[in-house]
Amino acid sequence: MPIPDRTTIEAAHERIKPYIHHTPVMTSAGVDEAAGCHIFFKCENFQKIGAFKARGAMNAVLSLSDAERAKGVGTHSSGNHAQALARAAKIMGTKSYIVMPRTAPEVKKRGVRGFDGEIFECEPTLAARESTLAEVVKKTGAAEIHPFNNYEVIAGQATAAKELFEEVNDIDVIIAPVGGGGLLSGTALATKYFSPKTTVIAAEPEGADDAFRSMQSGKIEPSQSNSIADGLLTSLGDKTFPIIRENVKEVITVSDAEIVSAMRLVWERMKIVVEPSCVVPLAAVLKSKAKFAGKRVGIILSGGNVDLERALKLMTE
CATH class of the missing domain: 3.40.50.1100 (Rossmann fold)
Incomplete structure (x- = not known):
């Protein structure tokens, strides 16, 4: 695109x-x-x-093909994009796999879980977030929806x-x-x-x-x-x-x-x-x-x- x-x-x-x-x-x-x-x-x-993250996450999930969406979506996020993607996935009837730093605010973790998102915690570094997400995507086949670089x-x-x-x-x-x-x-x-x-x-x-x-x-x-x-x-x-x-x-x-x-x-x-x-x-x-x-x-x-x-x-x- x-x-x-x-x-x-x-x-x-x-x-x-x-x-x-x-x-x-x-x-x-x-x-x-x-x-x-x-x-x-x-x-x-x-x-x-x-x-505002609800806007971008929803558009990204709706832009996937049916086949892509069926495998679920994944991302790394400190919180708001995580919640937004979990919500969009739930609306569209698919799974969400969310990598979050262990230091992310509890209110945001609760939000992800409230939309049935599966959380994978990692160390609070970009390298840890990216490597953990790569493992999750490889294991699940989920479509990666980057928090902003998309x-x-x-x-x-x-x-x-x-x-x-x-x-x-x-x-x-x-x-x-x-x-x-x-x-x-x-x-x-x-x-x-x-x-x-x-x-x-x-x-x-x-x-x-x-x-x-x-x-x-x-x-x-x-x-x-x-x-x-x-x-x-x-x-x-x-x-x-x-x-x-x-x-x-x-x-x-x-x-x-x-x-x-x-x-x-x-x-x-x-x-x-x-x-x-x-x-x-x-x-x-x-x-x-x-x-x-x-x-x-x-x-x-x-x-x-x-x-x-x-x-x-x-x-x-």
């Missing part, structure tokens, strides 16, 4: 519509005042399984920004968090085709700033994986990076303290649950107020699968 174009994204959207929520776009006068700009939050924390997944993720642009006009800047780059590359492509005057910016934790470094060096840099934003601790892929490099203006990095502050602001002002990875774009806006002053800013709130005990501890430290 080539890089998704406008037609591909539109087709993906029609394909997955029966299986996803059309999530709301929310605003907050209090957050706008704190940020000094007008922010439109695309609330994927209200999506099926609590994250064009069907990217096309599905692009539909979140597409919906935002259909609902809100004249967005000056759209910001998405970046880990492996599936959401960001999908957002960048949706912006290119559906709102070309909008600037795309990425937000990333300082402790996992591989996308920032990759944009500077022009090659994929390894992730340092040191941040509370557990959903963003992966390096870019050979499919996501070229899209990001061509279509994303810059990457803004933020500290864990800034992430916690942004999460507190959303919880207190908007009364909605978001996970640390989700608020990294808002933290970037709060850190760089002059850059966004007075602008209309779209933010993809990527998910709300937060470990509440851990989050409450962060808030009080």
Whole structure:
């Protein structure tokens, strides 16, 4: 499959519509005042399984042939893609085999099991995740659905920004968090085709700033994986990076303290649950107020699968 174009994204959207929520776009006068700009939050924390990942996983599973799908699907994921793929497999009546690092949040493991996904735990390294998945795929014959480095997944993720642009006009800047780059590359492509005057910016934790470094060096840099934003601790892929490099203006990095502050602001002002990875774009806006002053800013709130005990501890430290 080539890089998704406008037609591909539109087709993906029609394909997955029966299986996803059309999530709301929310605003907050209090957050706008704190940020000094007008922010439109695309609330994927209200999506099926609590994250945007439901879009890409569903599109990828629906894009398989009947014969491929019958053998099951497999992936490695720290949580949200794992839940999304397990859900998509269950809907389509097939099995899911999910490789998860042993350190993945329990709330996300419970989510996978809730959709009958079979979990294979591994050490929290990319090498361990990939080698374990290779063994699982060899044993089961399952189709591998990569969490982000997959064009069907990217096309599905692009539909979140597409919906935002259909609902809100004249967005000056759209910001998405970046880990492996599936959401960001999908957002960048949706912006290119559906709102070309909008600037795309990425937000990333300082402790996992591989996308920032990759944009500077022009090659994929390894992730340092040191941040509370557990959903963003992966390096870019050979499919996501070229899209990001061509279509994303810059990457803004933020500290864990800034992430916690942004999460507190959303919880207190908007009364909605978001996970640390989700608020990294808002933290970037709060850190760089002059850059966004007075602008209309779209933010993809990527998910709300937060470990509440851990989050409450962060808030009080």
